[in-house]
Amino acid sequence: MPSRPNRVVPAVILPQWIPKTEAFLAAGLDRPVITIGGVTATVTSAGLVAPGEFQLHVVVPPSLTSGDQPVVAMYNGLTTQTGTSITVQQ
Numbered sequence: 001m002p003s004r005p006n007r008v009v010p011a012v013i014l015p016q017w018i019p020k021t022e023a024f025l026a027a028g029l030d031r032p033v034i035t036i037g038g039v040t041a042t043v044t045s046a047g048l049v050a051p052g053e054f055q056l057h058v059v060v061p062p063s064l065t066s067g068d069q070p071v072v073a074m075y076n077g078l079t080t081q082t083g084t085s086i087t088v089q090q
Contacts (some may be wrong), residue, residue, distance in 0.1 A: 002034055003088055005062040034058045035084060037069035066090045 003009050003077040034041045051057040056073075068085040 003060050004088055005060050005064055005088065005090065007060050009060060009086065010059050032056065032073050032075040035070075035072045035074075036061055037064045037088070039063055060086070060088060064088045064090075 013023055022034055032043065032046070034056065036058070041058040041061055043056055043058050045057045066089050067087070069088050070082070071080075071084045071086050072082075073080045
């Protein structure tokens, strides 16, 4: 199902690229940066949902156009693999 701009969507990350720490879960400290379609998305919450699996809630930026938009997560200089996308519908 496509997402609409300004909607909060969950993103599950298997953190091969996140150090084995929960430091970024502490009240707004060291949160990963998420971009959707090259635009920085607001991370509203982040939490450990299973061993080694984090779930982030991000707001889809309102400036995105309809279509498949690439999603990239960055943390401490490391970046997720390419090829992940979300479908946006205006």
